[in-house]
Amino acid sequence: MAKRERVVRMSVELPLWRALTGYRVLTMIYAVLLAIFGKDNLGRERFERPWVAVAYLVFLCVWTLATLPKVRSAANCTKRFLGADLVVALTGILLTPLADVDSQSFDGPTLPSIWTAGAVLAFAIKGGWRWAAFASTFVAAANIIQRGEPSRDTYHNVLLVWVASIAIGYVVEVARASERTLARALEIEAATRERERLARDIHDSVLQVLAMVQRRGTAIGGEAADLGRMAGEQEVALRTLVSSGLVPPTRVSEDAAEGAVVRTVEIDEEEGPADQTPCDLRALLAPHAGSRTSFAEPGAPVLLPAASARELAAAVSAALDNVRVHAGPDAQAWILVEDEPDEVIVTVRDDGPGIPEGRLAQAEGEGRLGVALSIRGRLRDLGGTAELISVPGQGCEVELKVPKAPKVSRGKAGTAR
Numbered sequence: 001m002a003k004r005e006r007v008v009r010m011s012v013e014l015p016l017w018r019a020l021t022g023y024r025v026l027t028m029i030y031a032v033l034l035a036i037f038g039k040d041n042l043g044r045e046r047f048e049r050p051w052v053a054v055a056y057l058v059f060l061c062v063w064t065l066a067t068l069p070k071v072r073s074a075a076n077c078t079k080r081f082l083g084a085d086l087v088v089a090l091t092g093i094l095l096t097p098l099a100d101v102d103s104q105s106f107d108g109p110t111l112p113s114i115w116t117a118g119a120v121l122a123f124a125i126k127g128g129w130r131w132a133a134f135a136s137t138f139v140a141a142a143n144i145i146q147r148g149e150p151s152r153d154t155y156h157n158v159l160l161v162w163v164a165s166i167a168i169g170y171v172v173e174v175a176r177a178s179e180r181t182l183a184r185a186l187e188i189e190a191a192t193r194e195r196e197r198l199a200r201d202i203h204d205s206v207l208q209v210l211a212m213v214q215r216r217g218t219a220i221g222g223e224a225a226d227l228g229r230m231a232g233e234q235e236v237a238l239r240t241l242v243s244s245g246l247v248p249p250t251r252v253s254e255d256a257a258e259g260a261v262v263r264t265v266e267i268d269e270e271e272g273p274a275d276q277t278p279c280d281l282r283a284l285l286a287p288h289a290g291s292r293t294s295f296a297e298p299g300a301p302v303l304l305p306a307a308s309a310r311e312l313a314a315a316v317s318a319a320l321d322n323v324r325v326h327a328g329p330d331a332q333a334w335i336l337v338e339d340e341p342d343e344v345i346v347t348v349r350d351d352g353p354g355i356p357e358g359r360l361a362q363a364e365g366e367g368r369l370g371v372a373l374s375i376r377g378r379l380r381d382l383g384g385t386a387e388l389i390s391v392p393g394q395g396c397e398v399e400l401k402v403p404k405a406p407k408v409s410r411g412k413a414g415t416a417r
Contacts, residue, residue, distance in 0.1 A: 129169030284313035327352025
């Protein structure tokens, strides 16, 4: 099995920065075209001092294009840049009466026009609604000062920018919180899947050996009985550890600059060439056949990816272990393999006493996770299902279904940054 590190980066605000970059460029072009072709309300040229407008708009174009890298991400958009950007917007608003003497008499556009909203939106995306309220308040004050005698439309436009920027800032804060919650959920899921994988391996190896030592030691007696007793104590302790959790909690980055990052170590069953090679499932199940285990299979090979075939065979082995332990030494077991067009079905049936109602839930609470992890857990990771049918006094039947092209990916949570 090959391991590789997988980094999942989630950033809901990255598209907002891209949109802001485009908005600044488009509104810069709009401000220039408005100055060139715009007329006042009487059809006359707007500017009594055109050199003021030209000087400012040239500076605005240079500033906008030079600072495009600053508005590509939260990390690049520093507080110093935000302050300078706001000063550029406020300067353009306050210079408007100097370039256009009649601007205070008519509700015409300012020199930067709607480019000013981009400076406020940068505050909103970077720092949330409080930063947006701070920047939009300065813009509102500058617009009121520039008008001299502001009209109802002036107050309406100022209020609209103020409310819209605060709303966008609030949405950004909510999106960041949701992003961190999702990242935490993904890491918890990865940690849980890795814990289940480790628990399955322990159940199929160490716990089975300890249980066997306990039974044999008790049967032999003497010093072997003491050894069996200690093995039983260690089995209980290990089952408790497995059921309580083997993977420590992880931390998710709260770095607002690049978004939440989930770093996992992924055990990729599909990566190695050996795991991609088709494997005949019959060869893995045939060794289970014996005097008390009947094995029925198709006459043709039952091909599955090697990793899937191994996991399915391990689930069958776990089911047969349960038959030997719980159905008694005289129980008969049957293994039936069915090769369907899209899936492989393996049925394990016995003629034991069956499973009492509620016993599986009780066993899982005691840390006995053979059915929950070694059987159902494996099939879930393969994209398949495991159904257990049991009637007291009539035996037990386990039906395992595995798709022929499963997606196997079990992750181990690592560190987030």
